[in-house]
Amino acid sequence: MADGTLRLMLPRFLRRFPADLAVTVLLVVATAIAALAPVISETPLRIALGLAFVLFAPGYAFVAALFPERGPTGDEAGSESAASHDSNAGMAGRADPRREGSIDGIERVALSFGLSIALTPLIGLVLNFTPFGIRLVPIVLSIGGFTLVACAVAAVRRRELPAEDRFRVPYRAWMRTTRVELFEPDTRMDAVLNVVLVVSLLLAISSVGYAALVPRTGESFSEFYLLTENESGALVADDYPRNFTVGQSQPVIVGIGNHEHERVEYSVVAELQRVSIRNNSTTVRERQELDRFSRTVPANESVDWTHNVTPTMTGERLRLIYLLYRGSPPSEPTAENAYRETHLWVNVSSQ
Template sequence: MSHRTSTWTRFEFVRRYPFDLAAVSIGAVFAYLVVTSFASESTLRLAVTFPLALFLPGYALVSILFPAGERDARETASTAAESRPRGIDATERAGLAFVLSLAIAPLVVLLLPLVGLSLTATSIAAALVVVTVVTAQVGVLRRLRTPAGERFSVSPIASLGSLGRGDTALATASSILLVLAVGTAVSALFVAFLLPASAGGFTELALYSEDEDGEIVAGELPSEVESGESIPLTITIENQEGSDQEYTAIVQEQRLEDGEVVDRAELRRIEASVSDGATGTGERSVTPTAESGETVRISVLLYEGEPPASPTNENADEETHFWVTVTGE
């Protein structure tokens, strides 16, 4: 008999588990799986990012702050304060969820570097999911400890029925308009930050060299080199595209006349795999083939994936260069 009672108790807890908070937790986990499984330009990834950043964390926090439902209009303020915790309706919860989420997301971004984590789409999504799920479970406990007749519950049919009742209809309509206005403003702000990242992020290419002390520095590439002498280079590729990338770097020697390239020669071709959020570094050397007395441009042309048949500075995804004069015999 005790075994049956224990089993029934467990099922009773599942039956009483708030549907809205279960949906919030499951939705957050689903959003994380989409963010980490789809490319940054994916429409589905963009769609799930909105609720994960702008609604779910705030809604979970609201469930802790306001476990009770809306007070009955017949209750006086003093009676309600003595008999039950303060409650709000579903429309007010939605509005507060937007506002609180707008405060939670920046805090998560600020705290991640403090705990030694890099700011990537995966780390930010994971942090938001942890905050949402943990907060939602605390909200479940708060709500279940509220008397059954007073706790908040999701009832769409009852909410729709209240829309046609006099002052209630006017107040509800005003609350809905307020939520829509807040949601529109917050979404527009979020899109302004999100669209540059969803458009493909960025890749940064840089050239470095060693100084006399063996330190890697920028702007120290030689302007002159003897014929047949090699030039050591350190090439760095920073990948902030939102996903792992395959790159091809082509080092060209270019001879220019009147600002136009009249001759080009490929000195090296480098293939590199760089993880999202990482910086790949490679040390290479190139040997100009120009004749003594000629000044040539050494260009590094970077392509995502396979380069075109005729690589140029104009069709490269990223490009950097320096000038060198060949001296001696």
């Protein structure tokens, strides 16, 4: 009674929304929160939801949009009673012509995985040719948006069918069938095969979980780089600004890639230096600190931002240097005590 009362309190559209599609929508929302929320994104929940989000959700929604009708063998919970009525009426063995072009539950699940594996790289390929690039937020939004649109199309198409022809996930029938197959096998060989199947599934799930949750013990390092934006808006490691004028700004894009296998808080110090080089030894004769930044980067992700360089020191072949530190920088940052450094040689004129 309580469940029925709560259901009546929902808007009419939500009450009529298919349960399996509602679960898919909730998966999209939960994955977006787990992937983007500051605290939750560091938990194993992000990986668990992300696997289902990438490997199953888009394909399932797409299949649901393509095949809104129930399968030829009776995919809904009332299939057993319908089969009983057909048998009593002398119609056993006859196919339902209204569902000849549909698919059964096993085919639906298999296609969901297969199409997800095909659709996800295609969405990534399209993102690669956009200004957004293949990054976490664009990937979550694009795959999630595709899945939500497919769910909406599937819901509309199901609603256009007669109630008895609409696909419904037969949860109870599947559970009953699974229990019979696992615990009431017909032969001893079936029992052995059931045990092998369960053990194989557990090993597969455990392997994927271990690979996703246990940190890799390979080399740990951080990328530190400078980029510029070309005429098409793409970020490239080329065509850096070389000539500056005192008091006038030019942009340089600073990037950090975290491959330390853990969340790291970085600090960046930008300086303009007048140096002398003699016998492969560099001596800083004058320095001007331009700016300081702090960026927290999750494991296996990267960030970049635009730094507008505004010099006040004039001279030729000055060193525009960026010093990277893990944590806070020292009181006197130098290229020698920095974790990483990158630089450009620039000329600065008075006018």
